[in-house]
Amino acid sequence: MRNDPDLIREVEQFLYREARLLDERRFHEWVGLFTDDVRYWMAGRSNLYPKHSKAISILDPSRYVEDDTALEDELALLDETKETLMSRVARLDTGMAWAEDPPSRTRHMISNIEVEPGADENELKVYSNFIVYRSRAGSEEDFYVGARQDVLRRVDGEWKIAGRKMTLDQNVLSAKNVSIFF
Amino acid sequence: MAEDFGGLVDSEQGLVSRRIFIEPEIYEAEQRQIFARCWLFLCHDSQLPLPGDFFSTWMGEDPVLVVRDSGGTVHAFLNVCRHRGNRLCRADHGNAASFTCAYHGWTYTNDGRLSGVPYLKEAYHNELDRNQWGLVPVAQLDQYKGLWFATFDAQAPPLRDYLGEMAWYLDTFVDRRDGGVEVVATHKWIMPCNWKFPAENFGGDAYHVPWSHLSAVTTGFSSGVTTKPATTGAMVSPGNGHVLICVGPDDVGDPPIAEVIAYEQAIRPEVSARLGPRARRINPLVGTVFPNFSLLRATSRTFRVWHPRGPGKTEVWSYVFIDKAAPPEIKEAIRLAGVRGFSPSGSFEQDDMDNWQECTQTCRGVASRRMPLNMQMGLGRDRFDAELGAWASAYRISESNHRQFYRRWAELMAAGGWRELAAAPAREQQYA
Structure with a gap:
């Protein structure tokens, strides 16, 4: 996989095109890139002592969690199906989605792409990082920075996103909302 | 002598000075007079x-x-x-x-x-x-029923007295079933607004729902949120600045998920028996425990603290809560409703932040700051309702709760301590 430059190039081009659809606010086309069974999930990060920290002495090791990313059954920033993504896009078309009126001006930077074999021959596991810059109204600015793990699936000769798990590297989100997509 | 900031609120006329949302010395006084005093x-x-x-x-x-x-x-x-x-x-x-x-x-x-x-x-x-x-x-x-509170003031009344009649209203959120509720992890984020805007909004702003949130209602993120005039429901103020938006007993604000609606119907007799006759008259959906703790049951199930971070900044800590006795698939559905409805990305909540931000930031202008805010809706159209143990508005949309919230704010900002506050006449008589 790492030795297949054509495939890697194809995946990169797919992800860059996806990013451009978002930046051009072509959300209906963007939602079309997902399979019907997609889980689109994003969580932030906790602020925890590592187990070996000398700042505490642990009383009950069974209560100790090493992973600072939220578990999948905990509270996520986004936990969507294809259907709820479509509802979110439909909401933007109502003329009353105030968080996006005036709309955000976004620039999605996608990098650190790694392509690995997926669960079967039709699928790939793809790692990437993102920096999303948002400018809005007069002088509002936000950065959303994090990592993605995608499952890409070949459907009728086209790549589709069959899974997207994202980690946003903030504990307290510095943006007032998450009204954009990643 | 220090200025009496309490005079910036005229709850009789429903007028509130915009200075209280932006001026640093008022914020500092709030920290002493409200946050270092209240539970x-x-x-x-x-x-x-x-x-x-x-x-x-x-x-x-x-x-x-x-x-x-x-x-x-x-x-x-x-x-x-x-x-x-x-x-x-x-x-x-x-x-x-x-x-x-x-x-x-x-x-x-x-x-x-x-x-x-x-x-x-x-x-x-x-x-x-x-x-x-x-x-x-x-x-x-x-x-109180799993909700831990603290105060920095040894003279503050005991928690149960501080909550007063609000305690029953809290039961309608956290004590509907045996075992109460449990919380799922946290959302934390920064909103560029004064903490009082979200606190008053959750405590009494039924008015914004059919406009601010219409896009979420029409695209399927809620069920049963009434956007048309209805006769049932009221703004309810059980005293001490605590305020709630209540609908009629048959109006529900449940998440638009079939199994949650079925679950709510199935447990209704149990909840009704537990909460008593008042719950057959009124259904509290959203509220604020004075000053900065809000609870919501409409479309999602969340409680949150509006942590003040300077006059123009609020750090929200929001939790989804779930009946402990609910089956796993209901807990999962409520968790998802929380993410999708009331969170930084929530289809309801994301539209609120902009409004609170602009309401705060326009207070910076000298001329804009001179313009008092209008909280006159339903002025004189509320009365003490003994059955509810609270002041209640005549119509389900009113700013009576805003007046109660800011009246309490002004009392605390004017009072030297809890002894003066305790000497105030009983809530029922204050409008007499």
Whole structure:
């Protein structure tokens, strides 16, 4: 996989095109890139002592969690199906989605792409990082920075996103909302 | 003499000065007169189930460490080392027998005792009395049905008195079934607005729902949210600045999920029996425990604290709560409804922040600041309702709760202490 430059190039081009659809606010086309069974999930990060920290002495090791990313059954920033993504896009078309009126001006930077074999021959596991810059109204600015793990699936000769798990590297989100997509 | 900031609110006329949302000296006075005096929400009991569990939070701008000690007793301390004032515990939550300061290594046990001081013998010559230098506890700490609250004011009335009739209204959120509720982890984010805008919104702004949130209603993110005139429901104020938006008993604001609606129907007799006859008259959907703790059952199930971070900034800590007795698939559905409805990305909540931001930021202008805010809707159209144990508005959309919320704010800003507040006439007589 790492030795297949054509495939890697194809995946990169797919992800860059996806990013451009978002930046051009072509959300209906963007939602079309997902399979019907997609889980689109994003969580932030906790602020925890590592187990070996000398700042505490642990009383009950069974209560100790090493992973600072939220578990999948905990509270996520986004936990969507294809259907709820479509509802979110439909909401933007109502003329009353105030968080996006005036709309955000976004620039999605996608990098650190790694392509690995997926669960079967039709699928790939793809790692990437993102920096999303948002400018809005007069002088509002936000950065959303994090990592993605995608499952890409070949459907009728086209790549589709069959899974997207994202980690946003903030504990307290510095943006007032998450009204954009990643 | 210091200015009487209480005069900035005219609750009889429904006029509120915009200075209270932006001026630094008013914010500083609020920290002393409101946040260092009132009972503030800390966390839910389900967040500290076992000995050693701790949770770091804030009371106003003070960092607070809530910890269940090795014997099982819950404490709340200033999360501040007694030596040089460093913030002691830097983690959000965890489990610890003791905490050691990162600066010089002073160590405190989970019941607050100072147990270790490096070079105690050599540098302090054994003359430091460690018993005098333990962590500083809050003045009062108590819980109501799993909701832990604390106050920095020893003169504050007991929690149960502070809540007063609000206690029953809290039951409608957290005590509907055996075992109460449990919370799923947290959303934390920064909103560029004054803390009072979200607090008053959750406490009484039914008016914005059919406009601000219409896009979420029409695209399927809610069920049963009434956007047309209806005769049932009222703004309800049980006293002490606590305020709630209530609908009629048959109006529900449940998430638009078939299994949740079926679950609610199935448990309705049990909930109704538990809550008593008042619940057959009114259904509280959203509310604020004065000053900055809000609860919501409409479309999602969340409670949250609006932590003040300066006059123009609020840090929200929001939790999804779920009936402990609910089956796993209902808990999962409620969790998802929380993410999709009320969270930084929530289809309802994301539209609120812009409005609160602009309402705050336009207060910066000198001329804009001179313009009082209009909170006159339904003025004189509310009355004390003995059956509800609260003031209630004549129509289900009213700003009566805003007037009650800011009236309480003004009372606290004017009063020298709890003794003056306790001497005020009973709530029922105040409008007489």
